[in-house]
Amino acid sequence: KNEVEQSPQNLTAQEGEFITINCSYSVGISALHWLQQHPGGGIVSLFMLSSGKKKHGRLIATINIQEKHSSLHITASHPRDSAVYICAVRPNTGNQFYFGTGTSLTVIP
Amino acid sequence: EPEVTQTPSHQVTQMGQEVILRCVPISNHLYFYWYRQILGQKVEFLVSFYNNEISEKSEIFDDQFSVERPDGSNFTLKIRSTKLEDSAMYFCASSEERRGPNYGYTFGSGTRLTVV
Numbered sequence: 621k622n623e624v625e626q627s628p629q630n631l632t633a634q635e636g637e638f639i640t641i642n643c644s645y646s647v648g649i650s651a652l653h654w655l656q657q658h659p660g661g662g663i664v665s666l667f668m669l670s671s672g673k674k675k676h677g678r679l680i681a682t683i684n685i686q687e688k689h690s691s692l693h694i695t696a697s698h699p700r701d702s703a704v705y706i707c708a709v710r711p712n713t714g715n716q717f718y719f720g721t722g723t724s725l726t727v728i729p
Numbered sequence: 730e731p732e733v734t735q736t737p738s739h740q741v742t743q744m745g746q747e748v749i750l751r752c753v754p755i756s757n758h759l760y761f762y763w764y765r766q767i768l769g770q771k772v773e774f775l776v777s778f779y780n781n782e783i784s785e786k787s788e789i790f791d792d793q794f795s796v797e798r799p800d801g802s803n804f805t806l807k808i809r810s811t812k813l814e815d816s817a818m819y820f821c822a823s824s825e826e827r828r829g830p831n832y833g834y835t836f837g838s839g840t841r842l843t844v845v
Contacts, residue, residue: 662838716774
């Protein structure tokens with residue numbers, strides 16, 4: 621069974637804080653996707669990872685394949701970062717993604 | 730940057746009616762997908778489509794659902810007789826290759842379907 625667990629479920633931070641969101645999964649994967657979902661419901665892809673680390677602006681994503689764990693970091697957080705952050709994994713077999721329940725982030729000015 | 734476009738953004742339909750949700754994938758992509766998200770729940774896979782046929786589908790994707798690529802650019806999801814529990818956000822996605830490293834898996838912004 622493909623389980624994708626995210627922590628924390630909810631996170632409130634002060635503007636400027638460094639934020640970490642964690643994702644753990646239970647099976648071998650070929651790719652992991654970090655996505656952002658705003659209140660309107662639309663999904664925006666942030667990163668696709670299969671190993672190592674990726675950085676885009678203030679966002680950094682890391683993955684440890686052996687430990688089946690990924691983290692999404694936001695440096696110098698800003699109220700516009702407030703959204704739900706979702707981790708999704710694609711197992712080694714099949715071509716669908718399995719999604720976590722998301723982490724709801726609120727950044728307070 | 731290329732986008733996956735979904736229309737309409739919001740659709741309201743009466744229970745029992747047929748609905749068609751439309752998607753325009755990225756032009757050089759070959760694999761197409763539908764996902765759904767019931768309010769308050771996680772996103773779930775429905776179906777994947779390649780070379781004019783379904784390559785994979787979930788238990789959710791029963792006989793009430795069908796997919797089609799009618800004209801080489803659009804990718805549609807049809808629900809034959811909508812039920813209240815079909816109310817959800819439906820996401821289309823497309824990718825270049827199934828398993829390659831640069832397969833550019835891209836999601837559309839979604840269609841919110843409300844069945845009344």
